Amino acid sequence: MDSVFEIIAEPNRRAILGLLVSSEQSVGEIERRLRMPQPTVSKHLRVLREAGFVESTVDAQRRLYRLKAEPFQEVEEWLAPFRRFWSTHVDALERHLARMHPSTSTKRKTRSRR
Amino acid sequence: MDSVFEIIAEPNRRAILGLLVSSEQSVGEIERRLRMPQPTVSKHLRVLREAGFVESTVDAQRRLYRLKAEPFQEVEEWLAPFRRFWSTHVDALERHLARMHPSTSTKRKTRSRR
DNA sequence: CTGTTATATGCCTTGACAGGTATATGCTGC
DNA sequence: GCAGCATATACCTGTCAAGGCATATAACAG
DSSP, X not given: OOSHHHHTTSHHHHHHHHHHHHXXXXXXXXXXXXXXXXXXXXXXXXXXXXXXXXXXXXXXXXXXXXXXSHHHHHHHXXXXXXXXXXXXXXXXXXXXXXXXXXXXXXXXXXXXXX | OOSXXXXXXXXXXXXXXXXXXXXXXXXXXXXXXXXXXXXXXXXXXXXXXXXXXXXXXXXXXXXXXXXXXXXXXXXXXXXXXXXXXXXXXXXXXXXHHHHHOTTOOOOOOOOOOO
């Protein structure tokens, strides 16, 4: 598993990363919040740790995991050239997202275009 | 293959997307430039097309592929919360370094957001 | 020391996906 | 129509990673 993209391809890993945005969490908390078996959590955390997405510190019997920045920046760098390209096509994106996630309300001030 | 992240997890697909940043390309050109067997190119293009990363138009016997914007911005949206997180770290680091080495000029790519 | 909680690891099975090769489809010009 | 080029698809196979379950390690409480 070499690239950061393979790491974030896994939905459960993205869920874990999402949890850690707010604050550091113990394995048990992640297990509880994501309703995910403990070995699964540990294994994904291992992958994330070895890829540099997270780091852990010991707190008694617990281990607290928190995010690290670098791999995210790697994604950011890859994305950069495409950003220049897509910024002219914003309207199409909104239609696209509306199709993919019909429930998600776009919280934009509805300036009634179209 | 449901999420955009699984799509871009494949190195050859990222290579194809990279090629298309500059301009649209035919299958044969991609095949030539990436030194990749033609069926492989076609298969990856199919995946990319079905995921909305590219679209094609017919030009005689050739098909010209070009990028589409939406899926990239989906990645962008996922990345956004983490960007907030890491940029504060970077800023903190810069302040730290500024105190330590007041003479050092920060030659950073101008981070155009926030 | 013993039991209990928290986390990590090992083993096995299963499924998905990428590559290779062959072949099919489609368009063009004669 | 046929020949030739460009692209797509079908089929097969190997690989690899994720999940389930059992078990190992580690730190704490008593």
